[in-house]
Amino acid sequence: EVQVVQSGAEVRKPGESLKISCKGSGYRFTSYWIGWVRQMPGKGLEWMGIIYPGDSDTRYSPSFQGQVTISADKSISTAYLQWSSLKASDTAMYYCARWSSEVPYYFDYWGQGTLVTVSS
């Protein structure tokens, strides 16, 4: 059974660092892109970026380039989203999702979301 499971909710202070995770199981992790999506409180979905764990090819939205780092450790089938210095405006729900490997293309399996709260 395919599963995408994210790490739990986090509370941090502004300026702190954070790394959240997204673990894939039940499929060949290295053969599927994993994307990250932000949803700020009461707002819509924003595409942040995507990584191919097989070779770590990564694409970012310009809105998030330089603000976050997307990475993957294929040895443990886990993708990551990290911040080096959080801001209050990073408070949001973050979803990861698997991109299907063949036509038709779409996000077929989603994580349950990780709520990140940044507050002093």
Place this chain on the structure above:
Amino acid sequence: AIQMTQSPSSLSASVGDRVTITCRASQGIRNDLGWYQQKPGKAPKVLISTASRLQSGVPSRFSGSGSGTDFTLTISGLQPEDFATYYCLQDNNYPWTFGQGTRVEIK
């Protein structure tokens, strides 16, 4: 970046109504568009891929159409479980972009 303009931002409808949501791309994206449904507190779920392909397990009252710059999601015969927020997503060109969302509420 390609801008996806989704309309309306919200609508009120009754059970049984036909509902139409549109997404317009700022440049041609062929049929590289999906529609997602999100219910409160839940992750999004795909309804339609490649503009018009109904995903497995999605009721046939949902349909998608369009190509190029103009796309439509239609719900024919709204059901109580369809009250949710709907988003389009273009995957033609990086950065991929979502529409702003359409909240479908009960009238």
